[in-house]
Amino acid sequence: MEIQSNAICSKLGQIEVNAILKELNHSECSFGHTVNKKLVHRAAVSEVFLTDVKSTADDKFYTGAHLPRTHSYYNDVPGKTHYENIALLEVCRQSSIIIAHNFYEVPLNAKFIFNEAKFHIKNNKALSIKATPSFVITEVDVISKEFRNDILCGLTYEMRIYVDGCLAATKLMDISWMPVPIWNKIRSKGLKFVEGFSEIKYSTSLSQLQNKDIIGRTNADNVVLHPVEIVNDKYTAKLYVNDTHPAMFDHPLDHVPGMLLIEAFRQMSLYCINKKFGLDHNDIYMKDCDIEFTKFTELKIDSSCSLDNISVDEESNEISLLLSTSQNKAITAKCHIRIARK
CATH class of the missing domain: 3.10.129.10 (Hotdog Thioesterase)
Structure with a gap:
């Protein structure tokens, strides 16, 4: 079962993020409180990292976030010197969902599927954990849209993640969603398949x-x-x-x-x-x-x-x-x- 690297991310292919190195001013971004947890598909407020989301032009947005210096999952090692990349991935996940809900009229009960992603750290020093929380701004461009029966059902995002004004990482991600009835129909086949399996012990x-x-x-x-x-x-x-x-x-x-x-x-x-x-x-x-x-x-x-x-x-x-x-x-x-x- 050997996998060739060029077989990964078949849709995103050879696309690379247009990462423009620059200093980013976060003065217009709010970091005072978290966004509504429902908009990022979280049940606990403590798991919400985003603090703001705004549109700057058609298909162009940014989100604000705080990276947790301590967290039971994303940063459970005392004295760690750098933020984990999985924390940035969660910021991107939350950003993709809130933009779909807020700006593309995707219903809150829609079921999301994350298809593929390409994540790259450009500056690991920017992820150093400081004495105060880091301000994170993610610039997001929608670079393609997917339709089914003339209804929008998917987006491809190009993201640039700035930590305290410095470009730290980039991400391409492709997501789709579907109404609950269609999801239930699709998932019923998979769930029926596992009925014959006993719960894992x-x-x-x-x-x-x-x-x-x-x-x-x-x-x-x-x-x-x-x-x-x-x-x-x-x-x-x-x-x-x-x-x-x-x-x-x-x-x-x-x-x-x-x-x-x-x-x-x-x-x-x-x-x-x-x-x-x-x-x-x-x-x-x-x-x-x-x-x-x-x-x-x-x-x-x-x-x-x-x-x-x-x-x-x-x-x-x-x-x-x-x-x-x-x-x-x-x-x-x-x-x-x-x-x-x-």
């Missing part, structure tokens, strides 16, 4: 989950991999899906969320790099993450995360990893991650 307790220190976690609740094993010459681990986790399952879901799969890819990458090269998670960061979700990952069936390929660029010394998640012998997501040294 994890033999591994949280306290025994694999090497949380290696993957940059203090709280074992945030580990999403069972002990990693070498199966058929590949690093492979079963996913630990805790559907009571307050951040990953902030609201009820009928499938494994994409953010959990991204975290599985991140944790598997850090684990493998430590085992193969002896590098500590404090010394590296995820510079690139290209991900494509190919089908729903169901809750009741065992899922696994595997490292399919790993290579080192001789010039940059950066490490590339190709990974996948699978369920019932079918790939549910595939990912290319590039790791750089700080």
Whole structure:
């Protein structure tokens, strides 16, 4: 099951973000309070990072956000020097949803699907955790729209994430949505398929989950991999899906969320790099993450995360990893991650 990197992000293809290096003034952006939690699909106010959203022109927007210096999930390591890239990914996720609701008349009860994304950190120093909270502004351009029966059903976003006025990262992401009746019809097939599977019983307790220190976690609740094993010459681990986790399952879901799969890819990458090269998670960061979700990952069936390929660029010394998640012998997501040294 080897994955070629050019097979990831089939729709976004070779598109690159038009990242204009500049200093960004956030004086017109409000950071006084969070946006309505319903507009970013969160049940808890504590999980809302966005503080503002505005339109600057047709198909052009920006959002404001605060990155949490401490958070039970996104930053659970005391004394960490840099914000995790998964925190930025959550800012982008929330930005994509609120723009769809506020400016494209997408109903609040619409069901969203995140298809694929290309994330790139341009300046890791900009993600340094300071003595005060960082102001985040995300510039968002809608670069394409998808219609079904002349009704808007999807958007492709180009995002530039500024932290305290400096361009820190960019992201391309493609999302779609559908009305509840259509969602229920589509999901009924998948849910019916898993009816014959009994609920997963994890033999591994949280306290025994694999090497949380290696993957940059203090709280074992945030580990999403069972002990990693070498199966058929590949690093492979079963996913630990805790559907009571307050951040990953902030609201009820009928499938494994994409953010959990991204975290599985991140944790598997850090684990493998430590085992193969002896590098500590404090010394590296995820510079690139290209991900494509190919089908729903169901809750009741065992899922696994595997490292399919790993290579080192001789010039940059950066490490590339190709990974996948699978369920019932079918790939549910595939990912290319590039790791750089700080």
